[in-house]
Amino acid sequence: MKKDIQNIEDIKTMVDEFYGKIREDALLGPIFNNIIQNRWNEHLPKMYSFWETVLLGNHTYYGSPFSPHAQMPLEKEHFNHWLLLFSETLTENFEGEKANEALWRAEKMAEMFQFKIQHIKNSNSKPII
Numbered sequence: 001m002k003k004d005i006q007n008i009e010d011i012k013t014m015v016d017e018f019y020g021k022i023r024e025d026a027l028l029g030p031i032f033n034n035i036i037q038n039r040w041n042e043h044l045p046k047m048y049s050f051w052e053t054v055l056l057g058n059h060t061y062y063g064s065p066f067s068p069h070a071q072m073p074l075e076k077e078h079f080n081h082w083l084l085l086f087s088e089t090l091t092e093n094f095e096g097e098k099a100n101e102a103l104w105r106a107e108k109m110a111e112m113f114q115f116k117i118q119h120i121k122n123s124n125s126k127p128i129i
Contacts, residue, residue, distance in 0.1 A: 004096025008052055014102065015047045018089040027081050031074070054105055055098050065109070074117055079110040 005014060019040070022028050036043050049061035086106045090099050 002093065002095040005055055005094050005098035005102060007056070008048065008058075010094065011048050011051045011055065013093055014089060015044060015051060017093060018086055019044060019047065021085045021089060022082075025081070025085065028078060028085070031078070051102070055102055074113070076114060079114050083107060083110050 003010075005011065019032075022032050023040070046061070046063070050063075050065060052058050053061040083106060087103055090103055094102075
């Protein structure tokens, strides 16, 4: 039986499994690997902190999650695929209230990021960060 996301170790499992898929993915891997390059060991702890703050209420993340994504070459298909991999990762490893919340928050984040990126492209403006 799977358990719910309860602590930082569960967050690390979720993030490591998810970004392991991203790194190997034919659609998303080239984009993320090109930007992050050999700095995955710096990136992953930021993701642990982000999700720990969002799901567990331990305020360990300080930053703006949108700004690093603002200039990435992302379209609707990328966000849909990102959500598919995220949902897959959750389903394979967890079940429960926090796992459901993680998926809901990821869906809302993808929706917001898509909207903001499209707005930036349509207005030919630079994002306010």
